Amino acid sequence: MNLTSTSIALIALAMSTDAFAAAISKGAALKNPKLSEALRTGLIFGVIEAITPLIGWAIATFTIKTFASHYITDWDHWIAFTLLLALGLHMIYEGFQPAEPEEEKPTSRSFYILALTAVATSIDAMAVGVSLAFMEVNIFVTAAAIGFATFTMVTIGVMLGRVLGLMFGKRSEIVGGLVLIAIGSYILYEHLNFAA
Structure with missing residues (x-):
């Protein structure tokens, strides 16, 4: 099966939705996040989201495909x-x-927290990478599309979270946590x- 550019774009958009929701919660917990912080967060998420389908594709391509597919689809959802x-x-x-005064809220999140969140929201992209190994598709173009879509959506999400954080204060962190749990659930x- 050969993927069209429309299919690749839809996959990229679908893979970025979890990261978008997580980015809103991250932006809400920061003190007036600047565009530079949103771009930094978007870049971290985008790079990780682009790498995970490559990992899944490589596992499926360079090992026994049925074993890799079975292993990843058995565990990816539990890890996420x-x-x-x-x-x-x-x-x-x-x-x-x-509640901490607005001036005491962090202006940025550590790389490790952002990277861990990005990994958690991109594990499903690894399973997508496994399935793409069974199709006629340029995995590098597809991974780049997923990374770019995630970068864009996360940057927007952090800035949107800034507005929500100003409106709802500490409650936005609780909502953000509930959103992350809802995404995982x-x-x-x-x-x-699907497996049943």
Whole structure:
């Protein structure tokens, strides 16, 4: 099967939606995030989201395809759910802490927190990479499209989160944590339901 450019664009958009939701919650927890911080966050998410389908494709291409496909589809949803649950619970915990003055809110998140969130929201892209190994597709073009879509959506999400953070204060961190847990739960439900 050969993927059209429209199909690649739709895959890229679909792969960026989880990261977009996570970016809104990240932006809401920051003190007036600047465009430079949004671009930095978008770049971290975009690069990781572009790498994960390449990893999945490489595993499927350079090992026994049926084993790789079975292994990744057996575990990707559990890994994503666990990471997103842990991050979400941490955000909810932070949201229930006494409100810090606006000037004490962080202006940026550490690379490691952003990277961990990006990995959690991009594990499904690894499974997509495995499935792409069975199709006639330029994996590098597809991965670049996924990375670019994620970069764009996350940058927008952080700036949108800034507006929501100003409107809802600490409650936005609780909502953001619930959103991350909901994303993880949906990924888990979708995979378990599909496998049933």
